[in-house]
Amino acid sequence: MTSPVTSRAAALTVAPIDFVDRTLPNGLRVLLVEDHRVPSVSVNVGYRVGGKDDPAGRSGFAHLFEHLMFKGTANTATETIDRLTEDVGGYNNAFTTEDITNYYDVVPAHFCETILWAEADRLAGLLVNEANFHTERDVVIGEYDQRILAEPYGMLDELVNREAYTVHPYRLGVIGDPENLRAATLADVMHFHDTYYRPDNAVLVVVGDIDLDATNAWIDRYFGAIALPPGAVPRVGIVEPPQTTERTYTYRAANVPLPALEYAYHIPAATDPDAPALDVLETILGMGRSSRLYRSLVYGKQLASMAYANADLRQQPGLFGLRIVVSAGKELADARAALDVELARLSDEPVGEDELVRVKTQIASAVIRSRQTYNGMALALVRAAVERDDPGAVNADLDRYAAVTAADLQRVARAYLRDENRTVIEYLPA
Amino acid sequence: MTAVRTTPPPPGPVRRAELPVAAERRLANGLRVIAFEQRTGPKARGTPLIAAQLLSTLGAANEDASRAGVAALCAALLTQGTQTHDATAFAQAVDSLGARIDASAGADATVVSVSATTPAFAAAFALMRDVVGAPAFAASEFERLRTKAIGDLALTYSNPSALARLVTNRVAFGSAPYGHPISGTRTTLAALTRDDIVAYAARTLRPERAILVIGGDITTADAFALAEATFGGWQPAAPSANGVHPDAPPAPRARVVVVDKPDAGRTALVAGRIAIARTDPSFISATVATAVLSGYSGRLNREIRVKRGLSYGAGAQLIARREPGVFIASTLIDHTKVDEATTVTLDVLQQLATTAPDDAEMERRKATLIGGFYRGIETTDGIVGTLGEYALYGVPLGDLQDYVPQIEATSGEAVRAATAASFAPDPFVVLVGNASVFIEAIRSAHADVTVIPFAELDLARPELR
Numbered sequence: 010m011t012s013p014v015t016s017r018a019a020a021l022t023v024a025p026i027d028f029v030d031r032t033l034p035n036g037l038r039v040l041l042v043e044d045h046r047v048p049s050v051s052v053n054v055g056y057r058v059g060g061k062d063d064p065a066g067r068s069g070f071a072h073l074f075e076h077l078m079f080k081g082t083a084n085t086a087t088e089t090i091d092r093l094t095e096d097v098g099g100y101n102n103a104f105t106t107e108d109i110t111n112y113y114d115v116v117p118a119h120f121c122e123t124i125l126w127a128e129a130d131r132l133a134g135l136l137v138n139e140a141n142f143h144t145e146r147d148v149v150i151g152e153y154d155q156r157i158l159a160e161p162y163g164m165l166d167e168l169v170n171r172e173a174y175t176v177h178p179y180r181l182g183v184i185g186d187p188e189n190l191r192a193a194t195l196a197d198v199m200h201f202h203d204t205y206y207r208p209d210n211a212v213l214v215v216v217g218d219i220d221l222d223a224t225n226a227w228i229d230r231y232f233g234a235i236a237l238p239p240g241a242v243p244r245v246g247i248v249e250p251p252q253t254t255e256r257t258y259t260y261r262a263a264n265v266p267l268p269a270l271e272y273a274y275h276i277p278a279a280t281d282p283d284a285p286a287l288d289v290l291e292t293i294l295g296m297g298r299s300s301r302l303y304r305s306l307v308y309g310k311q312l313a314s315m316a317y318a319n320a321d322l323r324q325q326p327g328l329f330g331l332r333i334v335v336s337a338g339k340e341l342a343d344a345r346a347a348l349d350v351e352l353a354r355l356s357d358e359p360v361g362e363d364e365l366v367r368v369k370t371q372i373a374s375a376v377i378r379s380r381q382t383y384n385g386m387a388l389a390l391v392r393a394a395v396e397r398d399d400p401g402a403v404n405a406d407l408d409r410y411a412a413v414t415a416a417d418l419q420r421v422a423r424a425y426l427r428d429e430n431r432t433v434i435e436y437l438p439a
Numbered sequence: 440m441t442a443v444r445t446t447p448p449p450p451g452p453v454r455r456a457e458l459p460v461a462a463e464r465r466l467a468n469g470l471r472v473i474a475f476e477q478r479t480g481p482k483a484r485g486t487p488l489i490a491a492q493l494l495s496t497l498g499a500a501n502e503d504a505s506r507a508g509v510a511a512l513c514a515a516l517l518t519q520g521t522q523t524h525d526a527t528a529f530a531q532a533v534d535s536l537g538a539r540i541d542a543s544a545g546a547d548a549t550v551v552s553v554s555a556t557t558p559a560f561a562a563a564f565a566l567m568r569d570v571v572g573a574p575a576f577a578a579s580e581f582e583r584l585r586t587k588a589i590g591d592l593a594l595t596y597s598n599p600s601a602l603a604r605l606v607t608n609r610v611a612f613g614s615a616p617y618g619h620p621i622s623g624t625r626t627t628l629a630a631l632t633r634d635d636i637v638a639y640a641a642r643t644l645r646p647e648r649a650i651l652v653i654g655g656d657i658t659t660a661d662a663f664a665l666a667e668a669t670f671g672g673w674q675p676a677a678p679s680a681n682g683v684h685p686d687a688p689p690a691p692r693a694r695v696v697v698v699d700k701p702d703a704g705r706t707a708l709v710a711g712r713i714a715i716a717r718t719d720p721s722f723i724s725a726t727v728a729t730a731v732l733s734g735y736s737g738r739l740n741r742e743i744r745v746k747r748g749l750s751y752g753a754g755a756q757l758i759a760r761r762e763p764g765v766f767i768a769s770t771l772i773d774h775t776k777v778d779e780a781t782t783v784t785l786d787v788l789q790q791l792a793t794t795a796p797d798d799a800e801m802e803r804r805k806a807t808l809i810g811g812f813y814r815g816i817e818t819t820d821g822i823v824g825t826l827g828e829y830a831l832y833g834v835p836l837g838d839l840q841d842y843v844p845q846i847e848a849t850s851g852e853a854v855r856a857a858t859a860a861s862f863a864p865d866p867f868v869v870l871v872g873n874a875s876v877f878i879e880a881i882r883s884a885h886a887d888v889t890v891i892p893f894a895e896l897d898l899a900r901p902e903l904r
Contacts, residue, residue, distance in 0.1 A: 021556050024484050046483040047817050048454035049810075084445040088736070088745070093447060095736050096803035098810020117810060119451040126448050133443075144748055151751045155771060159704030161597050218454060234443045263702050266593045298530035308526070311583060314590055337590040367535045374537025374556055381486050381818045 023377060025404040026386050029221065035237040036209025039228055040390050040400055042216040044383065049099075050121045050217030051383040052114045054128050055391035057212075058205040059108040060183035061245050061325070067193055069185010070201055072105040073149050077198060078112065079103075080141045082130050087141060090114070093127050105183050107170075108324040109395045115384050118218035122227045125215070129231035132211065135202050142195050150187045157184060161264055165271060165332070165436050172258045173273040173328055173432040177249035208235050210242045212394040217383040249275065249326060257433040267314065267334055268341045269436040272348070274329040276425050279322040279396045285409040286421040287320040287329060292368040293360060293418070294318035294331065294351065296375075299367065301351050302333075311336055312344040324396045329425060341435070355422035359415040372410050456813055461826055461836040462659050469647030470670055473826055473836065474662035475654035477819055489655040490554035490819040491564060492827045493571055496650065497643040498547040500616035500685075500762070507899065508623020509631055509639045510544035512581075512588060516636060517542040517551060519580040521569035526580055529566070538563035540570060546617055547761045548831050549643055554820055557656045564653075564669050571644055572673045581633045589628050596893075599700065600771055603707035603871040605898055610696050610867050611713050611765050614901040615688035624899040645675040650830045655819035688713055688763075693865040694887035695781075696903070698896055699874035706777050706872025710784045711767035714861040717759040717832040724857035725766070727849045729757040730804040731796055732768065732787065737804070739768055742783050749776045749783070761832060766862045774873045778880035781868055792863035795851035808846050 029041045063070045081087040090112075094101040099116030114124045157163040167182045174180035213232060215224055252275055276287055294302050295318030302316035313333040321327045331352075335344045379385050386403075393402040459475040466472060479485035499510035518540055520526040533540050538555035540563065551571055555563035595601045605620045612618030623631075651670060653662045691712045715725055732738050732755040743753040753770035768788065772780045796804070815821045816839070829836055838845075870881070874890055882888050895904045 021487060021558050023487065026484070043482050044484050045480075046478060047813055048456050049813060049817070085447075089447075091735050092803075095734055095807055097450070098806035098808075098813075100810070100814075115814065117450075117806075117813075118454045121451075122448045123450055126444065129443075147748055148744070148751060151748075151773075154773070155705060155751050159599070159771070161594065231443065264597060264704065266597045267590075297534045299527075299534040304527065304530075308583075311586070314587065336587075337593065363535075367531070370537040370559075371534050374559075377486065377488065377556060378554075381488065382814075383817070 021373065023407065026380065026390070028390060028400065030400060033208065033229070033233050035233065035235055037232050038212045038394060040212065040214045040394065041219070041221060041224060042386060043219055043221050044216065045218050048118045048218050049383060050116060050118045050215065050219055051387040052124050052128060053111060053214040053387040053391045054132065055109050055111040055212045055214070055395050056205060057210050057242070057395050058110050059106050060181060061107050061178040062205065063178065063181060063185065064197070064201065066189060067197060068181040068189040069149065070193065071110055072183050072185055073146060073190060073193070074201060075103045075105045075110050076145045076149055077137055077142065078131055078135065080145060081136045082134050083136055084130050085127065090127055090131070093120070093123055107179050107183060109392070111391055113384060113387065121219055121224065125227050126231045129235065132206055132208065133235045135206070137195060137198050139195055142198060146190055146193070150190060153184055153187055161266055162269060162436065164260065164262065165269065165434065168258060168260055168434050169271055169273045169328065169330060172256060172434060173275070174249050177247050177325070178245055179323070179325070203238070205242060207238050207242065208232065209237055212391055214387045214390045216387040245325065252430050255428045255431055255433065257435065259435040259437065261437045261439045263439045265436060265438045267337060268438065269332065269334045270341060270345055271434040271436070272331040272431050273434070274425050274431045276320065276322070276327055276329045278324060278326050283421050284322050286413050286417045287322065288372065289368055289410065289413050290355065290418060290422060291318045291320040292372055293364065296368070296371055302348070305351055306333060306344060306347050310347050312339045312347050352426055355426060356419065360418050365415055369410055373407055376407060458816065458839050459654065459822060461839060463836065464663055466646070466667060466671055468671065468673055470673065471650045471830065472663060472666045473650065473652045473830055474659045474666070475822060475826070476658050477655050477822070485656060486819065487557040487656050488554055488819045489557055489560040489653070489657050490552070490823045491567065491651065491653040492550060492552045492823045493567070494650045494827050494831050495549040495643045496648045496831060498549060499544045499621040500546045502639065504614065504619040505627065506631060506635055507619040507627040508588060509635050510549060511621050511623065512584060512631065513636045513639045514542040514544040514549050515584050516576055516580055517570045517574050519584065520575040520577055522573040522575055523569060525575065525577065532566055533563070536563045540567050542570065544621060546621065550827070561665065564665065568669050568673065574640065576633060576636055576640070578633055581636060585628055585631060588623060589625055592622065592625060595622065599703045599705060599707035599871045600769070602698065603709045603869050606696060606698055606871065606903065607709045607711065607765065607767060607869045609898060609901060609903050610869055611711065612688045614686045616685045616762065617760070617764060618688070618901060620898045624897070626899050641676050646670070646673045647675070650827065652823045652827045652830065654823060691865040692867065692887070694889065695868045695870065695881055695885045697874050697878065697881065697888065697890045698871040698893055699890055700871055700893040701873045701875065703872045705771050706774050706870055706877065707769070707771050708777065708780055708784065709767050709769045709869040710781070710788070710866050711765050712862065712864070712866045713763050714757060714766035715759055716761060716763045717834065719759070721857045721861065722759055723845045724849055724853040725757055725861055726808065727805060727846060728791065728854040728857045728862065729755050729766065730808050731791060731800065731854060734807055738787050738791065739784065742787055743770055743780055747779070747783065749780045774876035777870060777872065777877035778884060781881065782884065785866065788858065788863045788866060791855065792859035795855040797851065801851045801854070805846050805849065809843050812842055
C-alpha cells in the first residue's frame, strides 16, 4: 500500500488573504474579502481610539463607549445591534485595547446589507441619555468588579501598565477607574463620540459570502453618506522617556492564591523592524511545552505552575511581559532566579538552528489556525490597518518571521530585555 | 445625495451551506473511523489543515469515585511522553510540526485530538497514535502532574463560579456517576497510584471501544487509508474488564445549598436540575428551550442584566450526556443582590414552563442555534468535534445535514413542555459567596437551606462535608 500523504506537496503553501482596499471620499477605509465556504459574513468596524486616548480624568472612557455604542441611535432602539445579529443567528461583540475599539458582527450572509446599515447608523449618530448612560456605566463598573477584583490575578494587567509607564497614557490601562467613570457627564460622552467616531478614524472590513459589487454599493449608500467633520482627530503625542533604572512594585490581596511575578520591559511599536524578532522571542520563551520557560520553570524545576511571555506590540511603544505564578510550596525568590537564568541565556547564547526552525513553524501554524474563520481574517486586517497602518502586512507577516535570524534574536534580547529597562511587579497573597 | 433610510434594510434570500458528508468504516480491530473532506473551490479560501479526534467511549463518569481524578490525570499523562518519546522529546516533536495534540477527560469520554498543517499531518497523526496506543505513564510524570493537579485545585476553589459548578454536580447527582469532581480532590488525588492510571487506560483506551474522526484538507479515501495505516495495528493490551456499578442519582428536590466563602468577590449563583440524556426524544425541544433562556437576548440575561442590572451576564446550559445530565441557569452577582437574582432566575424558569413562547421569539431563538451550528463547523476542528459528539452519543452522522431542519420544525409548545418536564420542577439553587450578606434574606424566602462553610466543604463526599 502506498502512503497516502506523501503524494501531497511537502511544502506548506498558504493562500494570501485576497482583499480589496479602497478609501471613501469621507476618509473611511474599506477592506473587502469575497469567500464562499460558508453562508456567513463578518463585518468589523475598527476605530482608531483606545485606552490611551481616554480624556484626562476620564480613564475608562473608550471602554465605556464600547458599551454605549449598543444603546441605540435616532433610528434604532437600544440593543438593535444585538437583535440584528444574535436574533438572526449571528453574534456581535466589541473589544477595546490600548489602541483600538473594534466592533464586530458575524451574521448569515443574507443579512449583510442589514448589518452594514446598522454599523453606519451608529457611526453617524448615537443616542445617549442620562438613563441609559447611568445604567451602562454601572454595568462597566460591574465588569471591573468581575474581571479585575474577583479574578485571582485580575489586577495584574492593570498594575503592569500603571507601573511600567510614567507619563504615557498607556499607564491608565483600558478598563479604567470606577471613580473616574462615576465622575463622567453626558456632555463628556457626546464630546468623545464627536471627536473619535468619524469616518476618517475608522476601518470597515467585510469578509465572507458576499458579492463585491453589491457590497460596495451598500457601503457607498450607507457609509458614504456620512459627512467628514472639520478638523483632525487628536492623537497621543506623549513619548515615554527611556527607563534607566529598574522599578519594583509589590501588591498584596486576599484573593491571590499563589505568589506571581511579572517583568515588564519597554519595547518599540508594532511597526518597528524589531517587532518580528520580539514575537519570535515570545514564542521561544513561552509558547507550548517545548518553550524555554515551560521546560525550565514549570516542567524541570517545578518552581512555577504557569509561565507566560507576551510581546505586547502596540501602535506606540509597548511592553514585553514575562509572568510566572509560583508553584504551591515553592519560593518566589527561587522561581525568579530560574527566570533570570533563562533571560541571561537569550543574551549570552545564540538560539540554535533546530529551535529557530521549530518556533517559526509554531508561529506559521498558529497564524494559519487564527485565519480559518471569516472573523479571524477580518480581525487580522483590522489590527494590521490600525496598529500598523498597513493591512497588507497580513500577507507579509509569515515572510517577516521567516527572515528573523539567531543574530537578530540575540541583538534584540540584549537591546530590550535589560534590568534597567524593566518594571517588576510582585503580586502576593495578603 | 439621496436620503439615507431610517429603518434596517430587510434581508436578502437565505443562503445555505454545502456541508461535508461524513463516511464511516470499521477497522478489523474494531475501531470505528469517520472521515470527511472540507469543501474548497473558487473564492473559497482553502485552509491547509487536517484534524482528527479519537474518543474512548468511557469517561470520568465511569471512574471509581474513591479514585476521582484518575480519568483526568490519565488524560493529562497521555501527552507527557510515549514509549518512544519521553515528555520533553514528545513536546519538541509536536512543536516542531507546528501541531497540536491534546487529551482531556470528559464525563463520558476521554478525547485525544490532533491538528496540523497538511504537510505535517501524517507525522503528527503518528505521534497521536503513540499517545493512545503506547503511552509511557512515566512515574516521574505521574508524580509531577499529580502535584500540579492538587495545586490547581486551589485556583479552582478560589473562583466562585468554578467552585459552584463542582458543588452543583454533587447537589444534582450525589453519589451517582456525574456527581464526583472530574478534577478529583486533595484526598482522592493523594491516594492515586501509577498503577491506577495504567489500569484505567487499559480499561478505557481500546480500539473496539473507540471512535476516530478525521478530516479537513484530505480526501475521504486518503483519510481512511491513513487511518488504516496508522491505527490498523492497534491492539488492546489486556482483556477488557467491566466498569463499576453506579448508584442512581437522587430525586430532584427544591433546596438551596450555600457555600460560605467570605473572601469571594461576588456570589456565583447556579439553579438547575437533572434534565435529559443526549438521545432523549426531547433533546431538540430542550435545546431550543435553553436557547430561549440563554444568550444576551435570552430571557435570563434580559431579566437579570438588561432590565435589573443585577449582573454583568446570565445564561443557561443544557449538558445532555449519555445518561441524563444537568440543565443549569447561572450568573455572578453582587452579594447584596443574591436574593433578588435567585427569585428572578426561578421565576424565569416557571414562566417558560407555563406559557409557550410566541412565534417571533421562537424564530429568533431558533436562528441563534442555526447560526451557531454553521459557525461551529466553519473550522476543521469544529467539524471533527461535532461529528465526534454525534458518534459518541449514537446520534446519526446525517444530523450534520438534518440538525437545521429539526430545529426549524420545533414548536413553542414543545419548548414549554420540555421546560415543564425537564428544567422547572423542583430546581436546586447553589450559592457560593459571602453568605453573611444574603443568608437572612435567603432563609426567609426558601424552606430548605443548607449552609456549608468553605473550610468544611469536601467535594469527595456526596453530602459535601
